[in-house]
Amino acid sequence: MLEVKDLTIYIGDRCLIKDLSFVLNAKDKLAIIGEEGNGKSTLLKAIVNRADFASVSGSINNRGNTIGYLEQSMSNENLDKTVYDYLFDDEYDYYSKINDFYRYIEFFNMNEKIVKQKIRTLSGGEKVKVGILRLMLIDYDILLLDEPTNDLDIDALRWLEDFIIKSGKPIIYVSHDETLLSKTANCILHIEQIMKKTEPKYTYSRTNYDSYVKNRVRNIEKTTQVAKNEKREKDKAEEKLRKIMQKVENAQNSISRSDPHGAKMLKRKMGSLKSQEKRLNEKELVQVPDVEEAINFFFEEVDMPRKKIILDINIDELKVEDNILSSNVRLKVVGNEHICIIGKNGVGKSTLIKKIYDELKDRTDINVGYMPQEYDDILGKCENVIDFICDSKDKESITKARMFLGNMNFTRDEMTGKIDNISNGTKAKLILMKLVLNKCDVLVLDEPTRNVSPLSNPVIRRVLKNFNGTIISVSHDRKYIKEVSETLYELTSDGLVKRDKKDYSY
Numbered sequence: 153m154l155e156v157k158d159l160t161i162y163i164g165d166r167c168l169i170k171d172l173s174f175v176l177n178a179k180d181k182l183a184i185i186g187e188e189g190n191g192k193s194t195l196l197k198a199i200v201n202r203a204d205f206a207s208v209s210g211s212i213n214n215r216g217n218t219i220g221y222l223e224q225s226m227s228n229e230n231l232d233k234t235v236y237d238y239l240f241d242d243e244y245d246y247y248s249k250i251n252d253f254y255r256y257i258e259f260f261n262m263n264e265k266i267v268k269q270k271i272r273t274l275s276g277g278e279k280v281k282v283g284i285l286r287l288m289l290i291d292y293d294i295l296l297l298d299e300p301t302n303d304l305d306i307d308a309l310r311w312l313e314d315f316i317i318k319s320g321k322p323i324i325y326v327s328h329d330e331t332l333l334s335k336t337a338n339c340i341l342h343i344e345q346i347m348k349k350t351e352p353k354y355t356y357s358r359t360n361y362d363s364y365v366k367n368r369v370r371n372i373e374k375t376t377q378v379a380k381n382e383k384r385e386k387d388k389a390e391e392k393l394r395k396i397m398q399k400v401e402n403a404q405n406s407i408s409r410s411d412p413h414g415a416k417m418l419k420r421k422m423g424s425l426k427s428q429e430k431r432l433n434e435k436e437l438v439q440v441p442d443v444e445e446a447i448n449f450f451f452e453e454v455d456m457p458r459k460k461i462i463l464d465i466n467i468d469e470l471k472v473e474d475n476i477l478s479s480n481v482r483l484k485v486v487g488n489e490h491i492c493i494i495g496k497n498g499v500g501k502s503t504l505i506k507k508i509y510d511e512l513k514d515r516t517d518i519n520v521g522y523m524p525q526e527y528d529d530i531l532g533k534c535e536n537v538i539d540f541i542c543d544s545k546d547k548e549s550i551t552k553a554r555m556f557l558g559n560m561n562f563t564r565d566e567m568t569g570k571i572d573n574i575s576n577g578t579k580a581k582l583i584l585m586k587l588v589l590n591k592c593d594v595l596v597l598d599e600p601t602r603n604v605s606p607l608s609n610p611v612i613r614r615v616l617k618n619f620n621g622t623i624i625s626v627s628h629d630r631k632y633i634k635e636v637s638e639t640l641y642e643l644t645s646d647g648l649v650k651r652d653k654k655d656y657s658y
Contacts, residue, residue, distance in 0.1 A: 153178055153217050153322050154199070154294055159210035161194055161203070168194055169343065170352045172210070176294070180322045183337035183361060187561065187605045188577025190343045191352070192326045193224055196296045199324070220292030222283045224299045224326075224576075226271060235274075236267040239286050249289050256285050259311055261496065276303030276525065277497030284312070297325035301332055302602055303525075305496045306628050306656055328577075330606045331630045331658070333361040340364040349563045361606075379438045389432055397425050447608050448559040449585065454593035454621045458487035462518065462594060462622045465511055470500050477503060480647040490616075490623040492637035494656060499643050501626045502598055508624055509596045518622075521592030525599055525626075527579040531571050538567060541586055556585050576603040584612070593621040601629045633657045 154176035161169040168191030176182060184192045197203040199212055200221045230238055239253070240246040246253075257264060260281045271279060280303055287295055301309060309332060316323055316336040327333055342355040342364070357364050404418045467481040477500030485491055495501050502525045512520045524530060534540035542553040557567050560581045566574055574582070580603045587595060600616070601609045609631070616623060616636045627633060633640060634657035641648040 153215055154219075154324075155211075155213045155215070156199070157211045157213075159195075159198065159208070159212065161191060161198055162207040163194070163205065167352050168206075168345075169354065172354055174341065174356050176322045176324065178322055179320060180339050181316055181336050182322070182324045182339040182341060183333050184324065184326045184341045184343065185333070185361075185606055186343035187345070187608065188575040188581070188603070189566075190345050192343060193298050195343070196221065196298050196324065196326065199296060214294065217293035219294045219296060220287040220290060222280075222287060222295070222297045222300055224302070226279060226283065231272040232270065234268060234270055235282055238271055238282065239267070239289060252289055253285075256288055260285065260308060275498040275502075277305055277308065280304055281308060281497070293321065295319075295321055295323045295325075297323065297327075299326055299328070299603075301327050301329040303497065303599070304628060306494060306630065308497065309628060309630075328602065328604055328606050328609065329629065330361070330609060333606055337361045342368075349561075365607075375438060382437045386432065386435070386437060390429075393425060393429055393432065397422065397429070400425060445561060447561055447581065447611050449556065449588055449611075450615055451588055451619045451621070452591060454591070456488045456593050456621050460487050462486060462489070463508060463512065463624065465508065467504075467507065470504055470507070472500070472503055478643055478645055478647055481643070483508075483641070483648055485622060485624055488620050488622055489639060490619075490637055491625070491639045491641065492633055492653075493624075493626045493641050493643055493648070494628060494633070494651070495643035499645065501643050504643060505596060505598045505624070505626050512594060512596065518594045519590065519592045520594045520596060521587035521590055523580070523583045523587070523595075523597045523600055525602075527576065527583060530583070531579060535570055535572075537562070537569060537571055537574065537582060540571065541582060541589065553589065556589060557582075560585055577605060577608075580604050581608075595619070595621065595623045595625070597623065597625040597627075599627055599629075600625060601627065601632050630657045 156175075157173045159169060159172040160167065172195075174182075184195065186192055194203055194206055198206065198208045200219055202221075236246070240249065254264070257266070262278070262281060266274070266278070266282075271282060274282065280300060284297070284300060300312060304312065309329065313332050313335050316325070316332075337360055338358070340355075340357045340359060340361060342357075344353045344355075345351070346353050355368075357367075359367070400418055400422050404415065404422065407415050407418060461484070463483060463485040465481070465483050468479065469476050470478040470481050477498075481504065493501055493504065506524065509520065509522045512518065513522070522530065531540060537557070538550065538553060541557065542549050554567055562578070562581075566578065571579070571582075580600070584600070595616075601612055604612060609629075613632055613635045616632075623636070625632075625637070627637075633653050637653055640651045640653040640656065642651050
């Protein structure tokens with residue numbers, strides 16, 4: 153239903169994708185994975201002919217099928233529309249689709265009054281739902297979804313999983329939600345940048361996500377061991393040959409001129425040894441696989457008393473302007489507790505987490521770090537990456553900052569470049585590095601794993617799990633809920649309700 157052949161994509165001088173070929177068949181659910189900035193979104197844009205910022209060669213044949221595309225973020229033009237104007241062309245279009253509209257908004261747990269709102273006023277999750285709803289109402293043949301899981305609440309994530317699984321349409325999607333990937337994908341396209349991010353590589357596999365990850369790790373380990381064994385055996389053979397050649401060379405230097413027969417035999421022996429040396433040098437060895445390296449970072453141990461009161465907040469009315477989102481919000485956090493807050497889209501989780509940060513940021517007895525949902529809220533004050541990550545401009549501080557950024561797989565150009573030029577996932581890693589360098593003992597995090605690749609997220613979860621300070625977070629990442637959070641709350645219109653995380657971590 154869709155054929156991509158010999159596709160190559162450049163942005164400037166950088167090659168993101170080289171000679172990519174694959175066929176998307178009916179009922180294929182193709183998940184594109186890879187680190188931030190490797191070209192996943194650019195590939196989707198190229199398929200729908202919207203990558204005018206890139207140089208694209210090769211062929212893309214949709215075989216007459218219509219393609220629906222959910223962008224990672226809406227254009228300003230669409231944000232200024234009402235939901236009604238975004239979903240329907242006119243009144244006739246509305247009435248022809250009204251039955252499907254009411255059926256779908258019930259699935260998404262959305263109020264029909266939402267059609268009167270401007271898209272700009274919706275929460276992040278509501279915007280994603282409206283974008284998917286539009287694709288469903290138009291009934292495209294093929295769906296391309298760029299980060300459809302961003303900001304969705306857990307009920308909507310489960311609905312989306314069910315939709316992808318049961319849909320008879322082929323779907324290509326980018327997602328950082330490992331649970332969704334595990335449940336839905338039957339094909340994997342892994343886009344990497346190897347050779348220190350100078351050379352593109354892709355792997356296409358018709359298998360599920362869990363099998364792909366396990367097989368990849370197993371193959372890397374196996375090939376690496378074979379490569380090391382072969383290199384060790386070659387080194388032994390070279391050393392043995394070198395010693396023999398040295399003995400023959402010493403014999404040649406000391407042999408008497410009166411023994412031409414002996415000299416001839418030694419020369420013939422040396423010739424044989426040099427032939428062996430040539431064959432040894434020409435032998436092709438299995439190479440250690442060149443794959444994109446995992447990120448590497450950690451928080452230093454902090455001194456956080458277990459009974460220390462970090463937060464004791466009472467909010468009678470949680471509001472945005474005159475709109476009351478929740479009432480009687482009570483939360484007490486002590487010591488090195490790790491708490492996570494969930495809730496339906498639009499209930500006010502980001503508003504609450506921002507209030508919590510405002511409550512804590514001026515405390516002198518704790519060192520608070522903050523990751524907002526909108527990264528530019530704190531990144532917007534700096535133009536360059538190094539300006540944000542490094543408070544001091546002395547050589548030692550800059551060297552340390554660059555070492556930490558290198559551990560997070562920042563390239564040299566990214567380290568010295570502008571913040572506007574890096575992806576959202578790279579911005580998330582940048583903020584995490586700032587929290588590490590600032591030696592924070594209290595972390596206030598709004599969706600910390602949302603934009604980070606599924607291959608880096610396990611590292612981030614492990615680091616946060618082992619952090620011995622306080623974590624107050626919002627997340628719908630079910631693996632994060634299971635592995636990092638100790639206490640789970642749901643924000644409702646009536647305040648925070650304690651939940652069993654076992655009910656929300658699958």
